[in-house]
Amino acid sequence: MKKILLLLVLFLTANAFSQNVNDYEYVIVPAKFSFLKVDDKYRLNTNSRLLLQKYGFKSVFPSDSMPSEIANNNCKKLYFDLAEDNKLLITKIKIVLKDCREKVLFESDYGTSKEKELEIAYNKALREAGKSFDKLNYKYNDKNNSSITQEPSKTIVSETDSETFYFAQPIANGFQIVDNEHKVIMKLYTTSQKNVFIGLKGNTNGVVISKENHWFFEYYENGKMISELLNLKF
Structure with a gap:
């Protein structure tokens, strides 16, 4: 009982x-x-x-x-x-x-x-x-802010050079991403989701996710979300 x-x-x-x-x-x-x-x-x-x-x-x-x-x-x-x-x-x-x-x-x-x-x-x-x-299982129910209207956020899609490929090399808790000259471009840190990484590129923080068989680095810049296509190979 x-x-x-x-x-x-x-x-x-x-x-x-x-x-x-x-x-x-x-x-x-x-x-x-x-x-x-x-x-x-x-x-x-x-x-x-x-x-x-x-x-x-x-x-x-x-x-x-x-x-x-x-x-x-x-x-x-x-x-x-x-x-x-x-x-x-x-x-x-x-x-x-x-x-x-x-x-x-x-x-x-x-x-x-x-x-x-x-x-x-x-x-x-x-x-x-x-x-x-x-x-x-969070889902906003609009109870507190039902009277608020906002302009929809805009996503800017940035495409990289289609001839440029990056390669993922394992490191502690994730991967480092290098170019053809083995220069480290960014670092990825694993999350609880298989195809979602925390991405760090210079001073820019974001997420690297897989969508429709492509990898994207997504982050905010001046209040707008940038979605940058990555030709990434693991």
Whole structure:
């Protein structure tokens, strides 16, 4: 009987989380997490934003432009945070989503990593924690922002030279992409999805995804999404 009650409580709790989170379209990702001293240290904030976008949220930094009804009403936004619980030689973090009253609407499972290099460790733990979104099944229900109208975002497709091919070489947690002269062009980091990578090209962060048997590097530039075709061979 106790097991049945416990399962019922867990079921109702999970549905309550989902229902509440679904009321929000925008999630604010801080420029810096409290346990780190530098903005976007280890690119953890940028990768958190990309992770949210992967699961359908509109994730933004506090300095980004937003519809006025969102920007001027804190209670129409969710707030993203990471909680750290590191142990000896283990990096351990979880994702927390709160409303404007600091009420926790969603907590992920802890993601962990034993990697020694902190940038790799934190981002691996973030990806592990992000797998909890698979169970959340987020879908915005337009409850909070039904009166808001926005211009549809435009995607600019950028095609590379059809004669230029890039090759993927395995590295820790992903691949480095090189050209015909073996020059490193960008790096890809694995995610929980087979054909989705976090892409890093110079100072540009985005995702590399497979669509219709082609690879694309997608990222935001001046508020517009760029989809860059890659002649990529693994």
